[in-house]
Amino acid sequence: MxxxxxxxxxxxxxxxxxxGSKNAALPVMAASLLTDQVLELRNVPDIEDIEAMASMLRHLGVAVDRLSPSSWRLHAAEVRSVEVGADLTRRMRGSFLLLGALIARTGEAAIAKPGGDDIGMRRVEQHLEGLRLMGARVEERADMYAAHAPRLRGARIDLDIPTVTGTENLIMAAVLAEGITVIANAAREPHVFDLVRCLVGMGAHIAGAGSELIVIEGQSGLLHGTSHGVTxxxxxxxxxxxxxxxxxxxxxxxxxxxxxxxxxxxxxxxxxxxxxxxxxxxxxxxxxxxxxxxxxxxxxxxxxxxxxxxxxxxxxxxxxxxxxxxxxxxxxxxxxxxxxxxxxxxxxxxxxxxxxxxxxxxxxxxxxxxxxxxxxxxxxxxxxxxxxxxxxxxxxxxxxxxxxxxxxxxxxxxxxxxxxxxxxxxxxxxxxxxx
Incomplete structure (x- = not known):
């Protein structure tokens, strides 16, 4: 204390x-689930929320190694679990970033309702509705959100407001979906652009980052690894x-x-x-x-x-x-x-x-x-x-x-x-x- x-x-x-940006580092760490190869990250801030995300990824089966105070090595050769419980998610709201990447990689995801700062209602309905439009079956339970989709399909998703986490979740889900996904009224924050920059380095096909309209062409196989410097x-x-x-x-x-x-x-x-x-x-x-x-x-x-x-x-x-x-x-x-x-x-x-x-x-x-x-x-x-x-x-x-x-x-x-x-x-x- x-x-x-x-x-x-x-x-x-x-x-x-x-x-390095916390709000950029967390989604690119979650993006490690989209490849079975190594993702190396530089300029990662030495803060508590990064350690919390590392703990959640380890729980899912990702090999997470801290190489220095500002660099990490993540390797999701396999994903052993698709569920993240409340004992992990209560530490921060960024835990919900795992939803899109998990369902894209495994077809299943169960994320306990996230914690984090109590600054008001931050509903995730836009995340969930976007996944539904991509063909996922999504269920809200008393203590968690569960999603199932053997293979996501591309869709047009019009966001009510440009939610940052929602945009990031849907981008990560779309990179492995079948067909083309269009996210309209997308968030334009620098950390959204940084996530796209990392994903493109991993082989994703994404256009329009930094604008209100992001277009993702999905791929049939996993992305490859890369080395990425966080903004x-x-x-x-x-x-x-x-x-x-x-x-x-x-x-x-x-x-x-x-x-x-x-x-x-x-x-x-x-x-x-x-x-x-x-x-x-x-x-x-x-x-x-x-x-x-x-x-x-x-x-x-x-x-x-x-x-x-x-x-x-x-x-x-x-x-x-x-x-x-x-x-x-x-x-x-x-x-x-x-x-x-x-x-x-x-x-x-x-x-x-x-x-x-x-x-x-x-x-x-x-x-x-x-x-x-x-x-x-x-x-x-x-x-x-x-x-x-x-x-x-x-x-x-x-x-x-x-x-x-x-x-x-x-x-x-x-x-x-x-x-x-x-x-x-x-x-x-x-x-x-x-x-």
């Missing part, structure tokens, strides 16, 4: 390198960009693609931050911030995974900003904790009204989910005094070496094991929230 102790305020300074994490990059602007810092965010976060760059510039783009980096310098409204939307709109961080940023901006959440109804779990920091935020329906600027003060808070946790870290970096954040395991699911990277930018951040002996103060932190 670790916690983070953060003392502020601290303007972040320096250069931070962005890790960098634009959500991690955006988190450090928001932190730099909020703290009035000067940070070069390296090893990323500015085009992946164009919508954030535009908002930061509108808010008064100086953003300079390079080929594979951006430099963000804080200034006198002003409020700017934002509404989340599927890519290339403003990412819901950066909405909590943006709320924290707006507490330091002059004026009133309205941050609206169009995708998930429970994505303001960071607000109660930000109020404990002294923020002035009210929630009305799916919008948060943020008034600023506010001189935040340190607090004791519990991280409720990955991205809310990132918002609380930004608040702690802006706050006067020493903050303690519990529930750090949520952050460890999505951010590689967060405390180390922040220290590299000059932040006063320490990770403490509550039941350890390394820090006597860690044994009793009740009431210790500031200097």
């Amino acid at each position: 670790d916690l983070l102790r953060i003392s502020g305020p601290t303007p972040l300074q320096g250069t931070v390198s962005i890790s 960098t994490d634009y959500i991690e990059a955006g988190t450090y960009m928001a932190a730099a602007a909020a703290t009035g810092g000067d940070v070069v965010v390296d090893r990323m693609r500015p085009s992946d976060v164009r919508w954030l760059i535009n908002k930061l510039r509108s808010a008064g931050a100086d953003v300079v783009e390079g080929a594979s980096q951006v430099r963000v310098r804080g200034g006198r911030l002003r409020s700017v409204d934002v509404t989340t939307w599927p890519h290339p709109g403003f990412a819901t995974d950066l909405q909590p961080q943006y709320c924290a940023l707006m507490t330091q901006a002059s004026g009133t900003s309205i941050v609206s959440e169009a995708l998930y109804e429970n994505r303001f779990r960071h607000v109660p904790a930000l109020l404990d920091f002294g923020a002035r935020i009210s929630v009305e329906g799916r919008s948060a009204i943020v008034e600023g600027p506010v001189a935040l003060h340190a607090a004791r808070a519990t991280v409720p989910d990955i991205r809310s946790g990132a918002a609380l870290v930004i608040a702690a970096l802006c706050a006067h005094g020493t903050t303690h954040l519990d529930g750090v395991y949520h952050l460890d699911r999505g951010y590689e070496a967060l405390d180390e990277k922040l220290r590299g930018l000059g932040a006063d951040v320490q990770r403490i094991s509550v039941d350890g002996d390394s820090d006597p103060a860690a044994r009793d932190l009740s009431g210790v929230v500031g200097d």
Whole structure:
């Protein structure tokens, strides 16, 4: 049970390198089921969710070897099980990515209802209906989803909304289906494009990735192995960009693609931050911030995974900003904790009204989910005094070496094991929230 102790305020300074994308690595790991040859992955983030996916693949019979902190070797020479139970899926929602690849490889799949962050209803009906259109018999039971199809058939699938996991699941199912599959209103996120890039490297025939219409020509045999470098994490990059602007810092965010976060760059510039783009980096310098409204939307709109961080940023901006959440109804779990920091935020329906600027003060808070946790870290970096954040395991699911990277930018951040002996103060932190 670790916690983070953060003392502020601290303007972040320096250069931070962005890790591989969690949201890209998980589906390409699932894609190892589509071949009986070796899939080698590079630039994989060293985070908890990757270990969770590795455990599920091992359960299915995949030989999974970690070659280094950022490289893995996966070999699904055979698949010994088609069922993933709740003891494994409760750790993260990404477990559902196994559905499409499993049914494509074996004709059977049974996936317990997934866990992960509680940010609202994230229904999988579009995944299931897409498989039904491809000829699968799909059943929703009390505790799991089961699908059966001796051989999937190509179909046209029109998604109601561009669901990321649904698009990825259906692409993986379609690469081994008979005939051509067309996915309309497909998700366009960078990690969807990265999955397609990996699958094409494995021999799949896919066109249109990155657009609203993806066309997959199925194959009769398994794909072959390949070596694939996972794309960098634009959500991690955006988190450090928001932190730099909020703290009035000067940070070069390296090893990323500015085009992946164009919508954030535009908002930061509108808010008064100086953003300079390079080929594979951006430099963000804080200034006198002003409020700017934002509404989340599927890519290339403003990412819901950066909405909590943006709320924290707006507490330091002059004026009133309205941050609206169009995708998930429970994505303001960071607000109660930000109020404990002294923020002035009210929630009305799916919008948060943020008034600023506010001189935040340190607090004791519990991280409720990955991205809310990132918002609380930004608040702690802006706050006067020493903050303690519990529930750090949520952050460890999505951010590689967060405390180390922040220290590299000059932040006063320490990770403490509550039941350890390394820090006597860690044994009793009740009431210790500031200097």
